[in-house]
Amino acid sequence: MKAYEENVNKKLMYVLMCILVVSWGLDYVVAKKALAGLDPLTLVFFKHLAGLAVILAIRFKKERGPLFRLKDIWMFAACAVFGGIMYFYCEYTAMDYMPVSLISIVLSFVPVVSIMIEAAVYKRRTSMKAIAGVFVCIFGITLIIGVDWEILLQGRLIGYLLAFGSVFCWNIYNFVTAALHERYTTIALTFNQLVCVCVILLPYALYHAPPLSGFTPVMVGQIAYLGLMSCGAGLLIQVRGLLILGPTVSALFANFLPVAATFLGWLFLGEVIAPVQFVGGAIVIAAGCFVIKEKDKALA
Numbered sequence: 001m002k003a004y005e006e007n008v009n010k011k012l013m014y015v016l017m018c019i020l021v022v023s024w025g026l027d028y029v030v031a032k033k034a035l036a037g038l039d040p041l042t043l044v045f046f047k048h049l050a051g052l053a054v055i056l057a058i059r060f061k062k063e064r065g066p067l068f069r070l071k072d073i074w075m076f077a078a079c080a081v082f083g084g085i086m087y088f089y090c091e092y093t094a095m096d097y098m099p100v101s102l103i104s105i106v107l108s109f110v111p112v113v114s115i116m117i118e119a120a121v122y123k124r125r126t127s128m129k130a131i132a133g134v135f136v137c138i139f140g141i142t143l144i145i146g147v148d149w150e151i152l153l154q155g156r157l158i159g160y161l162l163a164f165g166s167v168f169c170w171n172i173y174n175f176v177t178a179a180l181h182e183r184y185t186t187i188a189l190t191f192n193q194l195v196c197v198c199v200i201l202l203p204y205a206l207y208h209a210p211p212l213s214g215f216t217p218v219m220v221g222q223i224a225y226l227g228l229m230s231c232g233a234g235l236l237i238q239v240r241g242l243l244i245l246g247p248t249v250s251a252l253f254a255n256f257l258p259v260a261a262t263f264l265g266w267l268f269l270g271e272v273i274a275p276v277q278f279v280g281g282a283i284v285i286a287a288g289c290f291v292i293k294e295k296d297k298a299l300a
Helices: 002-034 040-062 070-094 100-107 110-120 128-147 149-154 156-180 186-208 217-245 247-254 257-269 275-299
Strands: none
Touching (some): 002 100, 002 217, 002 257, 040 070, 040 186, 040 217, 070 100, 070 156, 070 186, 100 156, 100 257, 100 275, 110 275, 128 275, 186 217, 257 275
16 A cells, blocks of 8 residues: 555656646746846845745744754855845846747756866765766757857857856855755745845845836736746645655756746747757756766765
8 A cells, every 4th residue: 555655646746747847947938028027136036025925834834943043044145145046137137148948958057067066176076977977968068059159249148158157056055055954944944045035135126126006917927926836836846856756856857947948938939949959958958867867876
């Protein structure tokens, strides 16, 4: 009976992770449309405020006790700045310069940079297979950028730099969050980080937010979707996936986000990328998946 229940839970989790990948792909489309009425940092504020409402309700229902230790405030602030503010600022601003599909492909570079940081900063040994995967991933990125060579100086270079900025910001966020996870539950961690993002951006948002009349039903719906899926329900599905499927399978699902983003960007935004960039994207995704698996083997 127990084995049967575990099998059912895994199948349900596979379905939920597929839904999550599509939802996060749609996240790019919704954000790009919302940016027509809000600047990137103001959108980040309202998005996290909506997510905070969800996590706050969950926290009051599931957990009690102290929220944080004073000595960890700077670490939560760092998580908020790099993972909540700079990451999304770079990502959302890059949308002015390049298709969402290319941004999502560049973000697939996250696990590769993670391994490079672990080797350079933490002196952790990396298998030759993982190193080979890193070089294959770099080759895929080179293909993607190489096709854009003629229009790099027309602004797309800024888009790539912003997208790579998101990659590095997310890695900083991951390493700091990993250190905090030893002392806090996932819900407490998320709640504290969301609070920090909202507190830091509150003065900016109050000054730059449009008048109340500017918050149309469509814009409110866009903010609600971004908050619920990126910071609320999406997080819960991701955390549950880590528990039931393990980190490798969960990360592999996330690495297929560019596929969803490319299709949805074409469907709703009319964005297209060159055939060679499709090939480069496939190489990056495949190599990223390989690197994740090798990294997981090393930790086993």
